Amino acid sequence: MLVRILRRLGAATAVATMLALATPLTADAAVPATIPLKITNSSGRGDAVYIYNLGTNLATGQQGWADAAGTFHAWPAGGNPPTPAPDASIAGPASGQSTTIRIPKFSGRIYFSYGQKLVFKLTTGGLVQPAVQNPTDPNRNILFNWSEYTLNDSGLWINSTQVDMFSAPYAVGVQRSDGSTASTGHLKSGGYTGFFNALRGQPGGWANLIQTRSDGTVLRALSPTYGIETGALPSTVMDDYINRVWSKYSSSTLTVTPFADQPNTKYYGRVSGNVMNFTNSSGAVVTTFQKPDAASIFGCYKYLDAPNDLVRGPISRTLCAGFNRSTLLVNPNQPDTTTANFYVDTVTNHYARKIHAQMADGKAYAFAFDDVGAQESLVNDGNPQQAYLTLDPLS
Structure with a gap:
């Protein structure tokens, strides 16, 4: 990989x-x-x-x-x-x-x-x-x-x-x-x-990511990670989507298959007590995620930290992609690689x-x-x- x-x-x-x-x-x-x-x-x-x-x-x-x-x-x-x-x-x-x-x-x-x-x-x-x-x-x-x-x-x-x-x-x-x-x-x-x-x-607030020079020259657009950090983008910008995801997987299962070359390696996520627990095929809990915020999603860190291991990191990478592309509600099997599903929700990473x-x-x-x-x-x-x-x- x-x-x-x-x-x-x-x-x-x-x-x-x-x-x-x-x-x-x-x-x-x-x-x-x-x-x-x-x-x-x-x-x-x-x-x-x-x-x-x-x-x-x-x-x-x-x-x-x-x-x-x-x-x-x-x-x-x-x-x-x-x-x-x-x-x-x-x-x-x-x-x-x-x-x-x-x-x-x-x-x-x-x-x-x-x-x-x-x-x-x-x-x-x-x-x-x-x-x-x-x-x-x-x-x-x-x-x-x-x-x-x-x-x-x-x-x-x-x-x-x-x-x-x-x-x-x-x-x-x-x-x-x-x-x-x-x-x-x-x-x-x-x-x-x-x-x-x-x-x-x-x-x-997405327009606030743009930085210009005093002469009017457009210099760049900050990523939403820095938009959240600097206050240019509201910290609540992803809340509606996050809440809908947490609600959906309180009563259904999110299946993550993190390795394309290992289709039998699957993890199963369910929300309980505001935490998403992932189990392996034996039913043992392998990692848990607190409800993320926009900073965690855009930066793929904090509540979606992704260590370089073979379990939490790959699951977190998949969740990060799913949140940024807003595919977690349209497909309970992740990662979703169907680009037609990407960024369709009104709440998404518009950057x-x-x-x-x-x-x-x-x-x-x-x-x-x-x-x-x-x-x-x-x-x-x-x-x-x-x-x-x-x-x-x-x-």
Whole structure:
């Protein structure tokens, strides 16, 4: 099973360290120490572009950055208050141009910013990454985004993510050993402005997720996780749906089959005393869930925490997907992979709904476990020849 690991690093930001425990693939040849990443600027913008490759060196466990040649540099010790991090920026391509860098065996993020370098600082606990839900974050007025990737001995996994925010659009890709390529993350024509227009038209506070600069430039839409955290989105936004789910499964059973390749592994959920208890086929209780709230649903944590185990974590992932997509009432057998059932209820994750509607291939990482049912915007290969990052138009 492909495992996508999301963990919060510090109080300021949510960081996906993705796929460090990905299932090994059979590779045609050993994965080299570095592979090329071709970055193409199709944005149409005249701003300077800055690239950053930040993450964890998988050989040593050290956190740091890689330069354009793919050489790893460990972060120096930080301080309290935080001290400026070394300038890890790489000059990106001008509009209509491409730049190729090397990426090492890393699990981390490739950031890109327009017009300004990003501000990174170091605490005694490590790197402080941008947290634009904080109005005082120095990066709040910079247009930027990031991709997550893992390159290890089993291959490359690289994604287009909207788990934290929807911002400057981009796509990712990989060239396979046979010369073919796979890509994901492109928006439909007009999809960037289409998303923001759709979010503005969604009642209930969803328009408050949009952040703009003082000159009127649209910078991003925060994920509803941060919308709840900052008060931009009402904390009660999912209550009606949650109450209906809890009522339904007080008198009927929710069946979860968390592993597609293990159809006989099933867990059975029933609500009793405001708690959903899951039993195995022998009738033994294996885990319980308190009634979740919107923060738990959008963040896939808190009351829907998903440890990296073989029982609670997989059940929680399934519940998280079912709540975000609002499929738990239309199908008592989860996960529901019928996309026609997704986001149909009037109470749903409208941020995720509107992102998926604007993706050229329908795939996105609009919430943490959007990979349930293979709806994620991810490409991988066991013997990658080259990776791609394309900066798309903001239109």
